[in-house]
Amino acid sequence: MKGYTHRIPTSESEHVTSVIQSDSLSKRYGEVLAVDNLTFSIEAGTITGFLGPNGAGKSTTLRMLLGLARPTSGQSTVFGSPYDQLKTPAQRIGAVLEATDFHPGRSGRDHLRTLSWSVGIPDSRVDEVLALVELQGAAKRRVKGYSLGMRQRLGLAAALLGDPDLLVLDEPANGLDPEGVRWLRDFLRDFASGGRTVLISSHVLAEIAQTVDQVLIINHGRLVTESTLDELTARVGGVVRVQSPHLDSLAAALQREGIVTSTSNDHALLAQGTTKEHVGDVALAAGVAIHELVTEGSSLEEVFLDLTSGTAPQ
């Protein structure tokens, strides 16, 4: 994968701490309340996973954020304004909502040019993004000959045309093979490392667990939780596994902090209901060296399933 050109966010975005702000957003389709009073915000420079089972309201929420669907009530802003009031939205936000949004008889390059020309982006940028997603060799072929992975990358290229500060991706890993998922993960990490923001939706936590910093989980259109992955694991009974040459001292230090500990079969220390950051801080304060520090216990997928089945604490 080619390296992404990093840049500092523009001065306009620096004045806005919340890149995305959703206030009591609701959407009703007849009798069905697809999104129910959804309030959340996303800060600049983060990769946020937007999670929920199929039909939870993720895509509807994204469409409202991006001005494609009108909320029944509530409002949302992107970079401080409703999407349809942004002066140059393509230069601020890139979005991929479906991997199939192409005319099959049009070439990949022409697809990008129908978008870039509409907002005055030069053809040189089209060629840049084609190279960025490694599609320059297929640029003049009709899209109907593209694989799903190529279509995903063409969608991403379209989103990147305006060199945006925010990427919004709806289920981008759907149908990708493991190599494609890895490519996407590396790409997003590279993109976000320059201080940009990513919001990525998925119905499979494991698909994006290695990519995101934090998660928003919704179910039945309602926000279930908003936290970092470590907090999420800890809140539902996660375990931090520690290896140290001085386990007894570390166990005592943790217990003084009110943390319950136990010992695993392979003689590692297991700290219950905390985070690895907290364990690391306690070890440092106690002057104990650490050889291994990892969060385990409930798998993230179990946590996700618990939360979306309504059995976990809010």
Add this chain to the structure above:
Amino acid sequence: MNQLRAELLKIRSTRTTIGLLLGLIALALLFTILTCTLSPLNQLVTEQEQASLLSFGSIAGVFAALAGVMLFTSEYRFGTIRPTSLFNPDRRSLFATKIAAGVLSGLVFGVVGEGLVFSIGLMILKIRGVPIFMTGANEIELIVGAIVGTALWGAIGVAIGSIVPNQVGAVISLLAWGFVVENLVFGFLPKIGRFLPVHASDSMMGPIEDKLLPGNAGTAVVIAWAVVLAIIGVGLLKRRDVS
């Protein structure tokens, strides 16, 4: 202007429009060569009979309307309405741009269709030794009326595509209206039928048929149809969610 360039690229970058254009050329040539060659001479003795024969190029209006319909319906059919709307969230501006693109492509269809029919048809009639009764002014009215009418059908097609985003539904509706409903209404109730868009646009080409509106009135009626449909189309486009 950027958006219009992009819309015109959408038209040029698939085979749909070129297919429609080739279909128009084939149909125009076939009809013109057959009718101008085979029509009995005693049916070509008035200006109206000759004008009616040479007005077949206005069939380009059907092709222009289909191309206009595709400008919206193919966006919905293939999902490109999503990236299009993300790049251009002002839907009124998007609609206006597509109308302009529909009119421009309609002009091309009109020039090709009526240009072929008139030039080849007139040539065949002259070769057959048929005395030409049309005056220069009437010839201009026929040609300009056919081309402008076809351009307006491009706009009407765009509006219909916005009103009925389902491509099959829009195309069937358009063809059923143009070839069945209007002809039935005009056949049985010509005083009403002449105000319908196909027959109103026919009247833009001059007195090619009895019972049609005068040319200027026909032009005004077609424009009114285009405006009313455009108002409905843009209203629905603004209200409708892009799913």
